[in-house]
Amino acid sequence: MAYSFNPNPIIGGSRIIILSVILSIAAFFLQSYMERIFIPLVGLVWLVAIIYVALVYAAAKFEVITLSETSVTHTKGILSKRNVVLPYTKVTEATYTQTIMQRIFGVGTLHLDSAGGSMVAINVANIKKRDIDMIIADVNKKSGKGQKQ
Numbered sequence: 001m002a003y004s005f006n007p008n009p010i011i012g013g014s015r016i017i018i019l020s021v022i023l024s025i026a027a028f029f030l031q032s033y034m035e036r037i038f039i040p041l042v043g044l045v046w047l048v049a050i051i052y053v054a055l056v057y058a059a060a061k062f063e064v065i066t067l068s069e070t071s072v073t074h075t076k077g078i079l080s081k082r083n084v085v086l087p088y089t090k091v092t093e094a095t096y097t098q099t100i101m102q103r104i105f106g107v108g109t110l111h112l113d114s115a116g117g118s119m120v121a122i123n124v125a126n127i128k129k130r131d132i133d134m135i136i137a138d139v140n141k142k143s144g145k146g147q148k149q
Helices: 010-029 036-061 098-106 129-143
Strands: 004-006 062-066 071-075 082-087 091-097 108-112 122-128
Touching: 004 129, 010 036, 010 098, 036 062, 062 091, 062 122, 062 129, 091 129, 098 108, 098 122, 108 129, 122 129
Parallel strands: none
Antiparallel strands: 004 062, 062 071, 071 082, 091 108, 108 122
């Protein structure tokens, strides 16, 4: 039975919302210097923010980590697809990292490494922490790294 996980787009959306608030406040304080363009400028900032948040949410729906009986598969892409299949036997390290913002929202970045390369084979940001724990436990169990010696 395969399990699938999608990234949580909350971090990307939060960043642009915070940036938009900061830009709007700055524009408000500089309003006397730009009387005619104040409203169009703030409107443009928020229009770009809304479009960016919509794209972040759409992109998250097109990125999937799937755990099957024999491998971990990472599929990403809207117009063109990138598919990485990593057999459990090839996984050398399963780790995660969390930035301060990721800790606030309960997500992290999953890193699955394989032998023979300096790059991380699978690197997915903003996966829910409980899903990361489940993925790492499953990878360790199926790769034989979770067994006591």
